[in-house]
Amino acid sequence: MRRRHLDWGLAGRAVIVTGGAGAIGRAIAEGFAEAGARVAVVDRETAAAQAAAAALGGEGHEGFGADLAAIAALPDLVAAIEAQMGLCTVLCNVAGVIRRNADLLSVTEEEWDGQHAVNLKATFFLCQAFAARLIAAGRPGAIVNTTSQGWWSGGYAGSVVYNAAKGGVATMTRGLARAWAPHGIRVNALAPGLVETPMLVTPETTPEQVAALVAQIPLGRLGQPADHAGAAVFLASDLAAYVTGATLNVSGGFLMY
Numbered sequence: 001m002r003r004r005h006l007d008w009g010l011a012g013r014a015v016i017v018t019g020g021a022g023a024i025g026r027a028i029a030e031g032f033a034e035a036g037a038r039v040a041v042v043d044r045e046t047a048a049a050q051a052a053a054a055a056l057g058g059e060g061h062e063g064f065g066a067d068l069a070a071i072a073a074l075p076d077l078v079a080a081i082e083a084q085m086g087l088c089t090v091l092c093n094v095a096g097v098i099r100r101n102a103d104l105l106s107v108t109e110e111e112w113d114g115q116h117a118v119n120l121k122a123t124f125f126l127c128q129a130f131a132a133r134l135i136a137a138g139r140p141g142a143i144v145n146t147t148s149q150g151w152w153s154g155g156y157a158g159s160v161v162y163n164a165a166k167g168g169v170a171t172m173t174r175g176l177a178r179a180w181a182p183h184g185i186r187v188n189a190l191a192p193g194l195v196e197t198p199m200l201v202t203p204e205t206t207p208e209q210v211a212a213l214v215a216q217i218p219l220g221r222l223g224q225p226a227d228h229a230g231a232a233v234f235l236a237s238d239l240a241a242y243v244t245g246a247t248l249n250v251s252g253g254f255l256m257y
């Protein structure tokens with residue numbers, strides 16, 4: 001029989017998407033649903049997570065409310081998802097927060113801790129809780145983390161603290177990829193660029209400011225949430241069976257190196 005090269009291999013599999021009620025997370029959850037996966041949408045508010053799961057249509061999607069910064073509860077969260085949906089073999093960490101402060105001399109410990117708790121610490125401990133169950137079950141799986149272009153640039157316009165955490169995510173992704181490769185767990189990251197979501201463009205953002213952002217992007221437009229779905233699904237899928245430790249820029253060419 002002729003070998004098939006283009007099967008995602010995700011049909012029927014249980015996939016966790018954190019931040020799945022947010023802009024990029026919702027688009028990624030839609031991508032997994034289209035690939036036939038059953039999606040566990042995790043977000044801070046239960047109602048929002050459940051509404052996002054219901055909006056995916058089809059069967060088998062569920063919403064789970066959790067504050068990911070409550071680190072000690074993360075193993076119970078993964079166990080609760082597994083009890084409802086079966087063993088999850090894909091984890092996509094999309095939840096994130098930014099608090100811009102361009103006056104670096106005024107950054108507080110609370111600002112630092114708040115961003116690092118969700119963006120970096122929760123990402124690590126959710127990876128840990130997820131991998132623990134796969135390793136115990138002797139099953140392979142895939143993790144996709146979300147970093148940012150600033151993991152490389154260092155950040156701008158007040159995003160230094162945020163990007164210190166996102167740099168940690170990119171570095172940690174490579175370390176986890178090496179550590180868990182013997183267990184068949186691949187770990188990769190997405191690095192979005194300038195994406196038209198409330199995290200970047202607010203009602204106060206002027207057309208001139210948007211134009212200045214677009215001017216930095218070779219493909220000539222801001223990213224859209226949907227631009228990230230294919231990349232996340234690819235990295236999680238069997239099509240990326242030989243890809244681990246990678247950080248994939250999804251940025252219209254904003255960052256090239």
Ligand SMILES: NC(=O)c1ccc[n+]([C@@H]2O[C@H](COP(=O)([O-])OP(=O)(O)OC[C@H]3O[C@@H](n4cnc5c(N)ncnc54)[C@H](O)[C@@H]3O)[C@@H](O)[C@H]2O)c1
Nearest residue numbers: 019021022023024044067068094095096148192195197199
């Ligand atoms: N928008 C951009 O330009 C951009 C650029 C680079 C990277 N990113 C990253 O992409 C990811 C998604 O960003 P987005 O633009 O869709 O933002 P968003 O605010 O629309 O989505 C983030 C989601 O994370 C959830 N979340 C935050 N803290 C949480 C917590 N403690 N517990 C549970 N859920 C929590 C929020 O409720 C929200 O639904 C983030 O990791 C972000 O850092 C975004």
